[in-house]
Amino acid sequence: MAKRILIVDDEPRYLRLLEANLRTEGYEVATAQDGVQALDVFSAQPIDLVLLDVMMPRLDGFGTCQRLREFSNVPIVILTARGEEQDRVRGLDLGADDYLVKPFSATELLARVRAVLRRAQPPAESGQARFFTHDDLKIDFARAEVWRGEEAVSLSATEYRLLLQFTHNVGKILTSEDLLTSVWGAEYKTDKEILWVSIARLRQKLEADAHSPHHIVTRSGLGYLMPPNEA
């Protein structure tokens, strides 16, 4: 089956250039003009690779890459017009598989695409799910939106990151140190109080009864976990 590639760039002439060349190699092509549109297009169909421009209105390439990585391991190639090292490093750190500095030649582009597709793992089981549900809790990773039942829940950036630790490790006990290190950074590793406060606030927002939580459960002396969905 032909691989489908999503091209994201706000310059119509780049979209045309990339699309024309990719089609000659037998790829199918989907396009988007900014990050927000890209996430919608991505969720609507199976995509094998994303070519992502950095400087875009609304949601830029870095933001889009980060958001995609919250629920998908699709190969991502960043297209940057700025060749500075910090830009390339930032893209790779956010989960991009490769980058291409503009201006680039058509043949190099196609070679990169072939190489990245060759290396790409088949989508993992947790794969491409844009939505996550746990009982009455629902998350749209692409939009970073959370609902409890029909009600939208507003989380701070830290609360959202903390919640993602649980959704990505359902059924696994996470220690305070794990959580503090991955959400706040290694220098907060022993700062348990800040975690207690944040867990309490998260429960206030997510749980029907914060005193007998269902989503984020305490395992005394061990840590916290999000129990598996009841079948």
Next chain:
Amino acid sequence: MDTSTLSQLHDIFQAVQQKQDWRVALDTLFVSLRGSFVFDNVAIYLRDPRTRGLEVAYARAMGRGKNAEADAVWGESVANDVIAKGQIVLKESKRISGSTDRLDLAYLLGFPLYIGSKLGGALVFIRFGGPAYSELHIQTASLQAFWAAALIERRDLQEARAELDSVQRQMRLQDDFVSTISHELRTPLGFIKGYSTSLLRQDTTWDESTQREFLNIIDEEADRLTRLIEDMLESARLQSKTLQFKFSPVRIDALLRDVATRINTHHPDLKISFDIKPLPPVRGDGVRLSQVFENLFSNAIKYAPNSEINISVTAVDDKIRVAFADKGEGIPEDYLPFVFERFYRVPGERTVTGTGLGLYICKQIVMAHHGNIWVESVLDEGTTFFIELPVDPTL
């Protein structure tokens, strides 16, 4: 501490800390605590970081010592003692025998001010004619001295932060400038490279209409790059003031009609109407001023397509004012303050080619004429650029 003292302290703390200006905060502090500690004068001396000498930074006469300018009255020698010893100095000036003037008997109380853990100055309280300071007075005064030091430190931090902010803003502008240039130059270059290497691919063939399409894009992007480089050189020359202006009397009405005629030969459908009163000439460089109006025309053609353009010229005091109005979509208010900035482009206008330099160049030229340029815009009604140029004073 009993409740009423605590509540008083709370009120004083709030009143003092709320004052943004450190001098006003100090005034509030000293006045608030006068009930517990009476003094006539207070002075703060700070070390000048360069000369290391003491400079008076704050002085207030609260009572009986007003109008007195003698040294003893302001305690500078006590301040020097405090700095030399690094500790509290209590001094009673000797009454000259036979004198009955109260000012001859001064009680001076000096405190070191530690600012950012360094001995940064001294605060001196002066009271005339006694009684001598009690232990409680000295404690109250000491509290005020600590507090004053904290307020001065706050001032230093505010100043340092303001300086840092301005340096950072400068750096960000520099950064933006470099990254904008590199982005602006790379964009057309990227198309030229991308589309030409596409045509050069040996593993595929393109049909003739695609080939034409690609070649046209390459051609247009090469033009865009040329224009960009020209504009950049021009704006760099204007920025560094190396562009020479040749000033002479210029009739703005004639110049405008000239430019309009030239524009109409390229854009015969563009409607241009004039509303011009007889006017004295301005002092200007005709070539550069034409460039300004050409730029306004080309903007109007790009951003307000199919709109007619109305140009009115009036005399306002000793200036000539040109109003250049289109009936296009207008520019959102949020973006208006930035349109004359170098490389600024109104977001969402990316489909229309432009370098973000045109209006910057216009502004530099008008400024070189000691004139003024600004813009007013109403969404869905249109945009008007105003240019004011001084009337030639030699006429």
